[in-house]
Amino acid sequence: MRPIDALLTQIAQQHLGIETLQTRHSDSLDFHDLAVWNIRAALEAAFNAGLEQGRRAKSPEEANR
Structure with missing residues (x-):
């Protein structure tokens, strides 16, 4: 499972009471x-x-601006 799929599934479970986002x-x-x-x-x-x-994807140079 891709990280985004796992994250969206977790959000659906926690906030919507939906077990899975699979059809x-x-x-x-x-x-x-x-x-x-x-x-x-x-x-x-x-x-x-x-x-x-x-925020995590920002380069160190951008973070210092």
Whole structure:
């Protein structure tokens, strides 16, 4: 599993109560009724993970500016 897939799955599990992001060809497993606050929390977690990844990817020269 690619790192991004693992991260997105973790976010889905923690914030949305979704076990897997793999298609399972079953409406009851592939479609979910979610509260907007859970969706917001998952989006915020994904955004923050992207920010953190960007911070780690910065070169040392950029970090000193």
